[in-house]
Every structure is written in structure tokens, then in C-alpha cells.
Amino acid sequence: MAIELVPLPLPASADASKFAQFGREVKGVNPGSLSESEFEQVKEALYKHDALLFRNAELTPEQQYALTKAFDPASESYGHGNNKTEGTKKSILHPDLKTIPRVPQVQLIGNGTVYNHEGLAEAMLKHPSHTTFHKTRVSPEEEANGFTRFYRWHIDAALYDLSPPKVTTLYGITIPKGEPQTVRYDDGTGDELPVPLGTTAFVSGKTMFDILPSELKSLAVRSKVKYAPHPYVWMAPARALSTGLGIESDGHELPFEELPPWEESRRKTLPVVWKNPVTGDLHFQVHPCGIAELLVDPLPEGAKRDGALYPDGAHLTDLKEVRDILYKMQRPAIAPKLIYPHDWHEKDLVLFHNRGVLHTVVGAFTKDQVRAFHQCNLAASDDPVGPTPEDVKKWA
Incomplete structure (x- = not known):
């Protein structure tokens, strides 16, 4: 079966005219075992469309690492230095990442406690929340009513010593169900954005x-x-x-x-x-x-x-x-109409062009809502042009 590229479903909030080239679902291939020809088609599609979605993907950590590395064969270490997070617990990244022991380039991220997972007997995960990072916060009462914020718009990159990764791969393993949330900007504009629980939100650097x-x-x-x-x-x-x-x-x-x-x-x-x-x-x-x-x-x-x-x-x-x-x-580029908030399903694999988009974690979970993802990006072999x-x- 030939590779088929289908536009991603956009939320009602999105301005479809700004997403004509952004995002595609890839059908007809297994992302864990792409032929050389199939990979070249996927690579070209990623740079053209900035985000690719594979539904119902079966993907081991080894396969995810291999797929990520194929975009930059000379790359090797995790984008932040094999999760040393600059060698100190003072880093704001330290609580968010757990390394898969046999594939240190792949990180386990999410929320809640995960047991017997890929060589990790017990991993306590914490979904990053604006409540610990923003100067102000949505009140607990408003949060209980479904209001939340973007956590941190960013590029996956150490930003010191290591070059920014070319691609990030995100694989959803356990996805908690829950009511949608509403992102408030709280910047005087009145901007709000309805989002699925625990979405990853993307904006196009080209549109920006x-x-x-x-x-x-x-x-x-x-x-x-x-x-x-x-x-x-x-x-x-x-x-x-x-x-x-x-x-x-x-x-x-x-x-x-x-x-x-x-x-x-x-x-x-x-x-x-x-x-x-x-x-x-x-x-x-x-x-x-x-x-x-x-x-x-x-x-x-x-x-x-x-x-x-x-x-x-x-x-x-x-x-x-x-x-x-x-x-x-x-x-201007994070206006509600310019954001793609991905609605995660189990076994979704999303590849995004880390040198073409900004993204952010969104929302908050309760302690008993278990969420588990595998994330991989590799410090690039060269700097962006x-x-x-x-x-x-x-x-x-």
C-alpha cells in the first residue's frame, strides 16, 4: 500500500486557511519498520507539513529511537544530554523525565505512577502544570471547573552546548479520559481556547x-x-x-x-x-x-x-x-485560531518538525489520572540554518 497523507482534523477554533499545509495523518505504512523509500517520503512530508500523525502505531523504544535518529543519522544523545538535564536537580526539566534504561535516548513522560514499564519497576510521573511555573495561576476552584493554561511554549532543545533536535517523536501509550478544558490566556485580551484534556498544542513557526x-x-x-x-x-x-x-x-x-x-x-x-x-x-x-x-x-x-x-x-x-x-x-501566532491542539488517542505517534514549530504541554491531571508517553529527540549534528x-x- 502506498503512503497516503490526509489533512489532520482541525478544531472549530482553528482558521483552516492558516492550516492548509500544516499537519498530515500518514496512512499505509508502519512507522516502526519503514523501508528506505517509505522513510524518504515520510521525511519530506514532515518538512513540508511540520507534524505527522500515525494512528494505532505499534512502536518499541528501540524502533522509536531508530526512527528519530534516521532524520539525523549523525545524532546520538538525547536532546538535553541523555537526561542529565545539565547535571543538576535545580533544572526545571528534572521532574518531568524518566529515562528508559535500555534506550536512554527515549524518555517516559506523563502523570501518575507507572509500574513495570520497559525496565522501570516504578516511575512516578508528574505532568508539568502552569500552577508551579507561572507568576499567577488559575484558582483551584476555576481549575475544578475546567479552566487551565498553556504551560510553556518552547522548542525541544538544551540551548547550551548541544544543537536543537531536528525532530521530536511522541508516542501515546496510556491516555486518561476526561472532560475537555478551556485554556485562558489571562493577558487582558479575553482570549480562550477549548482543548481536549492533556492536549499538546502546536503553532507553526512559518505562520509566526x-x-x-x-x-x-x-x-x-x-x-x-x-x-x-x-x-x-x-x-x-x-x-x-x-x-x-x-x-x-x-x-x-x-x-x-x-x-x-x-x-x-x-x-x-x-x-x-x-x-x-x-x-x-x-x-x-x-x-x-x-x-x-x-x-x-x-x-x-x-x-x-x-x-x-x-x-x-x-x-x-x-x-x-x-x-x-x-x-x-x-x-500574535498563539492566537486561538492559529493553534492545533492534538486530541490524543492511545497508540498515536506524532512526529513534529522541532525546527519548524513551537509546542506546549497544556492542562492538568489529578494524581490518579495515569498518562504515559514515550518521547524521543536527539541533539542535532549541526545548528539550524x-x-x-x-x-x-x-x-x-
Whole structure:
């Protein structure tokens, strides 16, 4: 049977015109045993559509690792360093991940206690919730009535030393049933989004770039972001905005001198927009929680200066200023109509282009709601490629 690509079912909240190319269900193949030809078709489809869904997939941890590695054969270690999470329990990632012993590149994530699972006698899992990460929270009474928030919009990446993974694979094993929830943005806009319980929400980095006004497109193609060293340790004492799109600038981040040992040469400086290797499209790909500095190139020769931001270039180190600029650029793309909230079923396998989308955990579970997923992403063998000189001239 030939590979068949079917558009993903969109919720009523989504603007279908913005999802014409985003997301496909893949039918007709077994993702755990793809032939070389089938894999090449899947790889091209992932870069064209950014998220692929396989229903009723049978997938061992070994097969999931092999599938993930096939996108970048030179990659090897888990995207955050084989779950060392930077060697410290101070990292905000530490409670969220349990390593599959025989396949350390695959992580067990979810909620509740899982027994006798792939070599783990007992694993206590905790679904990350906005209640411990945001500066403010939905009250317990409102939460009981189904209101919740996005947890943290992000790219899967260590953001220090290791290069951002090209693809993440998520495999749903145990999916608790429950009532839908309503995400509140609580940012004064009144925005809300109905979501399935425990959804993973995705936004397109391409759409994030495409909808920017011209002056912000110009800024995006001329800019690079410099991330903090050991960013998940650095940000741990801080608290996030109510939209989950970055950190409040209250000065609670750990001083650099209090972080685990780090080297300036290992800090990551990455383009604000990353070029799709198949389509050539530009994707706005910034992890808003880990940013520390913004470096802006001058306008190219011949570009119009009227209305241009930082026409002569800039190096911005004021954390609030950097965050405010990037929030202004990213917030429009998390509007309810631009979000795909996946409705998980058991044995769903989702592959997403980690260099083309942002995503977030959503919602909350009770302690007795058991949820188990296998997640795999691998630190890439190279850094993302930014805009070409032609792209800069076109958009700047």
C-alpha cells in the first residue's frame, strides 16, 4: 500500500486557511519498520507539513529511537544530554523525565505512577502544570471547573552546548479520559481556547513569521538570539507569563556565577528565523524562556530605512527589552485560531518538525489520572540554518 497523507482534523477554533499545509495523518505504512523509500517520503512530508500523525502505531523504544535518529543519522544523545538535564536537580526539566534504561535516548513522560514499564519497576510521573511555573495561576476552584493554561511554549532543545533536535517523536501509550478544558490566556485580551484534556498544542513557526508586519519581518531576518548558559537552571527561580510565552522580568533568574560550570564558547547564538531544508520557508523559532540577548545586523545596502527598527544594527542586553520585543513578535501566532491542539488517542505517534514549530504541554491531571508517553529527540549534528543573504534582502 502506498503512503497516503490526509489533512489532520482541525478544531472549530482553528482558521483552516492558516492550516492548509500544516499537519498530515500518514496512512499505509508502519512507522516502526519503514523501508528506505517509505522513510524518504515520510521525511519530506514532515518538512513540508511540520507534524505527522500515525494512528494505532505499534512502536518499541528501540524502533522509536531508530526512527528519530534516521532524520539525523549523525545524532546520538538525547536532546538535553541523555537526561542529565545539565547535571543538576535545580533544572526545571528534572521532574518531568524518566529515562528508559535500555534506550536512554527515549524518555517516559506523563502523570501518575507507572509500574513495570520497559525496565522501570516504578516511575512516578508528574505532568508539568502552569500552577508551579507561572507568576499567577488559575484558582483551584476555576481549575475544578475546567479552566487551565498553556504551560510553556518552547522548542525541544538544551540551548547550551548541544544543537536543537531536528525532530521530536511522541508516542501515546496510556491516555486518561476526561472532560475537555478551556485554556485562558489571562493577558487582558479575553482570549480562550477549548482543548481536549492533556492536549499538546502546536503553532507553526512559518505562520509566526508570515503574519508579522513588514518592519518586524525585517527585524526577524536580521536578528540572532543568544541564550543564557544552562538556561533551564538559570530560569528555574523565575516565573512565566500567563500565556506561557516567556518569563516575567522580575529579576529572579540565577546570576550566571551561581550556575553550574559553563563556558562562553558553548553558549548558543541562533538565528531568530530558521530555513526549512525542503521548502525553503522561514520559520520563527525562538525559545522565549531561555533568551538573554538579541543581536541585530544593520539593514543591507539599498534597503529602505523609513520605519525600520535598529537600521544600523544593535546588541540588546537589557533582559526586559529583549523579552518585550520577542513577545511582540511571537504573541500574535498563539492566537486561538492559529493553534492545533492534538486530541490524543492511545497508540498515536506524532512526529513534529522541532525546527519548524513551537509546542506546549497544556492542562492538568489529578494524581490518579495515569498518562504515559514515550518521547524521543536527539541533539542535532549541526545548528539550524538562518536566512540567506537573498532572504535578508527580500524581507529587510
